[in-house]
Amino acid sequence: MPWFLHLALRQLFPPGKRFPAFATVSILGVALGVASLLVVQTVMNGFGEEHRLRIRESFGDCLVTGPAPIEKPEALAKELAARPEVASASLFAEGPALARNGDFSGIAQVRGIDPTDPGQPARKYVYGGRFDDLDDGRIILGVGLARALRVRIGDRVEVWSPAMAERAEKGKAPLPAEFEVCAVIQTGFTEVDNAAALIPLRRFREIWNLGPRAHGLTLRLKEPALAAATAGRLAVGHPELRFRPWQDIKKDFLEAIRFEKTMLFFLMFIITLVASFSIGSTLFSAVIRRSREVGVLASLGAARWQVVALFGLQGLLIGALGTLLGFLLTWTILSFRDGILGAINSLFGGGDMVANVYQFSKVPLHYDASDFFIAAAFTLLTTAIAGLVPALWAAGRKPSEAMRDA
Amino acid sequence: MPDIVLQARGLAKAFASPAGRLPVLTDVSLEVFAGESVSIRGSSGSGKTTLLQQLGGLDQPDAGEVRILAPGAGLVAPRSSLGRGVGFVFQNYQLMPELTALENVALAARVAGASASSATEAARALLVQVGLGARLEHLPAKLSGGECQRVAIARALVNRPSLILADEPTGNLDERTGAEIMDLLLGVVADRGAALILVTHSREFAERAARRFVLSGGVLSPA
Structure with a gap:
């Protein structure tokens, strides 16, 4: 020393x-x-x-959307799920609707999902009720929306979709879709919690007259950190679709x-x-x-x-x-x-x-x-x-x- | 004829004061030979310590030059012979308070480039020689004034310098201990064949040196 x-x-x-x-x-x-x-x-x-x-769980590792609903979403999901970088692909459809409970109403961002998918991220954020009770007659609401509508588990809500307005324009009586609240979720994202309404994709297609189409796919990737590069590779051959990595979805945040x-x-x-x-x-x-x-x-x-x-x-x-x-x-x-x-x-x-x-x-x-x-x-x-x-x-x-x- | 170990020619030093430059040393010349003891006596404030600092390279003179015999290098500027060619003994001992007696002496050897083991061995031998064999692991705070000065003498000698500069080495000691330290200093320095320049205001101790000088009014003259 x-x-x-x-x-x-x-x-x-x-x-x-x-x-x-x-x-x-x-x-x-x-x-x-x-x-x-x-x-x-x-x-x-x-x-x-x-x-x-939470961003990844709410929006997926990569969000696939298009300028119009995807015509053959199941085929696209199958194709993308077969890629080595992709762990799973699930369809979704979403759109705004009027949710109503008697004198109380609110704008809901309704999302049609596959309730049988065990990887559905909403399962982790159930605040009350049970996710597995979701079926064609039931709905899961964000905690903020549930409060705005003054509903609890077991209460009923009406959902008015834009497709019903089209129906009224054609002279047919528009009837709201009725659901029983089976669960409430809280993600911590105010914009999600104040508007989220989850229903089965099959029911969404009915209410929105969507047919076999879907609005997009959420992809789970094997390497979420590499989502930006993976999204770029997946996009090749699909110029009509937009592949957004999770880092891009909430970039400002x-x-x-x-x-x-x-x-x-x-x-x-x-x-x-x-x-x-x-x-x-x-x-x-x-x-x-x-x-x-x-x-x-x-x-x-x-x-x-x-x-x-x-x-x-x-x-x-x-x-x-x-x-x-x-x-x-x-x-x-x-x-x-x-x-x-x-x-x-x-x-x-x-x-x-x-x-x-x-x-x-x-x-x-x-x-x-x-x-x-x-x-x-x-x-x-x-x-x-x-x-x-x-x-x-x-x-x-x-x-x-x-x-x-x- | 013995080798010259110190050669000082025309040394001058002045300090700034409110009244202007205050000369402390004026044309001081001195030669010291191997094995010789020299005393410089003077009253307080006569410039004894200043002269010693010029001779030892702790300060630069305004004029003149000093050369000191460094082992294997001949006569060199005192600054480059510090620690090896010259050893200092100070009035207040100036030991490192956190180091033991053994470590204080060994430190001087380490600074001069010795390995830890050889420095410790040389320090131990010297401390035994100055009568502190039983105090090796004591901190300075646990040693008496006389013991501290013995440690300081051992530290000055550990690198076998050709010249020891002692600045009032008995100034903080009682009469009896002072006399013991003088005996020790003169004896050990002579044993090792080194030259000694002793600065003191004590006539009694100054008289024990082979050559004696008086510093007064900035001028060094034989006593």
Whole structure:
């Protein structure tokens, strides 16, 4: 071990002191900064991942639509499902309708789906009732729409489709389709929850006079992350259709999440920066206090770079140890995140935002190695600079002046 | 004739003061030979420490030059012989408070480029020689003033320098301990064949050097 590293370690951790004030406070400061940064980033990643998952579950990994209803959707579904990149393909049809319950009405975005498909994403978001009860006489409503219509499980609603207006135009009496509410879903997406109405595709085709056609297909891909490239390949040979990867469907929303994460990174990084500045300031005091020692080192023949290394390494060591402790603190905080949130909620009387607003069973998180790498790199850089400034100052002093001071 | 270990010619130094430049050293010349002991006496503020710093390369003179015998390199500028050609003993010992006696002495050898093991061995031997064999692992805070100065003397000698510069080495010690340290310093330096320049305001200790000078009004003259 070089002598300056040995001396740096001794000056940081003098023998006989279990918790030396300067080192302990500095390392804790850096650790708290790193932990704040990483806890926020990891939870933000978790929210982002959850939202991405919901987008995929709500809209599929790839949405196939056309300028007009697809004429032979079953054949297209069969063809696409046979592609190696595609895990499954299911048909859907959708359109706006007037939903009514007595004096209460609302605009519903009705979607015809295959209720026997075990992979139907709506199954995961059932808030009340049973998804498997869905049949030709039953309907599943978004929670917001159900509230607007003042209906509960077992209540009946009428659905008026635009096709019924056409029927009225032809002089025939338009009769609404009647359904019994068998389930309510809550996805967390307001636009879905306030308008979604799910009925079997067969029934949708009847009400909308759609015949054998469908409005589109949702594809599940084997590699959802590669949806954009896969969509491009699948589109070849189908110029009349539009293949939209999930990243494109909610592009603005995903961009907002990414931007929010970046902003939070910079806000949280300021905490680490403040810790680094306090290290710089404390190290400056230590260097001034050790002026005579700097002079003695010069009298022993120490080169300037070795004096720089002696004090610069102290900043770097604080940064490295603070970062490691920060990682540990991050893991500890995130392991007990739900307990911590519960304690905060009970202390300040707030409701469980995570469950009530976001519909997550627990605070979501997603560890991303790059966040840890970036946090470590930034912290080490700032603490190294914080240590380097006083180190350069010390090394630049005349030995005779240094020995006269302090 | 013994080798010259220090050659200083025409040294001058002045410091800025509110009243203008204040001369501290004026045309100081000195030659010191191997194994010789030289004392420089002067009152407080006479410039003794300033002279020692110029001679040892801790500061640059305004005029004149200093050459010191460095092992294997002949007479060189003092700055490049620090740690190897010259060893310092300071009034306040100037030990590293976080290092043990053994580590303090070994540090000087490590800075000069010795390996950890050879530095430790040399430090141990010197500390035993100065009577601190039982205090090797003690921190400076646990040592008396006399013991600290013994450690400082061992540190100054660990790299076998040709010249030891001692700045009031007994200044912080009581009379009896001061006398012991002087005995030790003169004895150990002579043992190792090094030259000694002792700066002191004590006439008694100054008299023990082979050649004696007085620094007064910036001028160095034989006592």
